[in-house]
Amino acid sequence: MSNMIDSHPLVGQIAARVRTERDRRRWTLAQLAEASGVSQAMISRIERGESSPTAVVLGKLSAAFQLSVSSLLALAEGTPDGAAGETAGLRRAADATEWRDPTTGYRRRQITGPHFPTEIVEIRLPADAQVPYPAAAFAFVRQVVWVLDGRLTFHEGDTVHELGTGDTIELGEPAPCVFANNSGAECRYAVVLTRDQRP
Template sequence: MSHKIDNVDAKIGARIRIEREARGWSLTELAEKSGVSRAMINKVERGQSSPTAMLMARFSGAFGLSMSTLMARAEMQEGRLLRHKDQPLWIDPDSGYTRRHVSPASDLPVDVVHIDLPAKARVALPASSYVFQRHLIWVLHGTLSFTEGETFHQMEQGDCLELGAPSDCVFANESDEPCRYAVIVVSTR
């Protein structure tokens, strides 16, 4: 793992601890609200474990934040220009999913995230990660098999989907080629 990614994991862990402590929550309270074990929370907060996309979604849902907002608070510095070399990169240790935060930190209620989903990879996210926000998914390259609750969408390059009410979602790349897509998140709070 690269130093830059290790550093992001440490920043994410520190941010989760800050968010938990700002709410006056114990490890047990965050565990109850997120469905993540106390032991795993402790490992993530100390930077000893890289959180998966599912864990990040559970933490963000417990805090009432979008996953993008939680990660931006951990990773980003203020400024109107965010150069490619400075865009925070995070890799899900389970799926190999690579997430690059593209939009600069600002007071705009919008986040833009670039995702690389490897061939045959699958990422499931709970409905709690979509509360208080609207999402657009725009396929930039390849194909994305996306399940939103009970609804399945087979998306091709150039397709853009607006998500409906929060529901459990699955992002899957069933092809032999990587899939690249952008997620545009608009906060509704």
């Protein structure tokens, strides 16, 4: 039976992870709010498990923590490398956990495990949906976006790229980005990222 779920079962895990990351840095709510651009009230609701964060809010919090969104979610899920009785590193599609943005319906599935050096994530962006991320979310990673099905309008700063099935784009210097689906059908794409070792 598939464990594909919407965001609600992960609310508690995300709450605990955000609080843990904040505590590790000895940040107050006010300090995290200033670093992320997310209000103290919203952070407090997320940490208490009273609010399910959107993809935009997760992007801002991840940027403040200098973690990718996928790393933050993987840490929240406590994703193992392999289930009991399986080969280490083997991840069955039926066992995958899918995070769903409660606002846009954007769905995100982690493909690689938490110890793999490169992160690969599958995204399903519904028709007429868009997800913006601040430049800070790209300051510490290198990313390639690969459109698997459909069309993606990708805003990289002031530049707009129209991507179709099979197209890829390697992100340049950090800039505010928007992933937009202006078509009438779902867009499925993969994000491949690695931490940038440059100072």
